[in-house]
Amino acid sequence: MDYDIAAYGEQRPDYDSMDWALRHDQEEASAFLAGLAPGGSALELGVGTGRVAFPLARRGLKVAGIEGSPTMAAQLEGKRDGESVEVLIGDFADVKVASAVDLIYCISETFFLLPSQESQLRCIRNAAARLTDRGRFVIQATVPDHALFCSTQSTLTRNVGPQGAIVAARRHDRAEQRVEVQNIVIRGRENTFYPMHYRYVWPSELDLMAKLAGLDLVSRSGGWRDEPYTASGSYVAVYGKN
Structure with missing residues (x-):
């Protein structure tokens, strides 16, 4: 299979069992996001298996998600337990929804899966165009690690155990940030x-x-609990219309 934006999910038919690849911050994330649009509507970009979408729906929001991988969407469908989360299959850079929403969010560095600066900017512009006047656009991302990206190739041992290991091999294009x-x-x-x-x-x-899309930075914190932003590691950025 050629790699495209859907390939991430299509090659992970057992995603929820890949504990080494998952964040376990869904309750903190859903609480933070619900506080930005209480009782309103929300759209997740790259909804995956619904790890955050379902708890957010349980907090009273009307939640929809865009997912490029039919395999991921099928895993989401298999996890439903009464929650209503609408799933749209497609490239989340296009942000195609029928009506304006109060909250659009993209978690766990999923925004970085968009392959080019052009597609990333298109995503933010489309998100801005579909926000209500007081709506918020939220991205959870990571500050790039200088030490990691100083070379063009690297390896990282993610886990070592008695039954095996998990190793990440990386190739880095510094000019393109890929x-x-x-x-x-x-x-x-x-x-x-x-x-x-x-x-x-x-x-x-x-x-x-965000500025080019007509959005201003409202806040940036070190995480879903409003930890201080330290310009390293994970962070949460919130944008609103200017």
């Missing part, structure tokens, strides 16, 4: 490969994209 990753899960004599391509964005670049 990284090709192959996550290799080694179990006994079997290897499973989980590729991922992404284009990282610096916080200042993200702010400029």
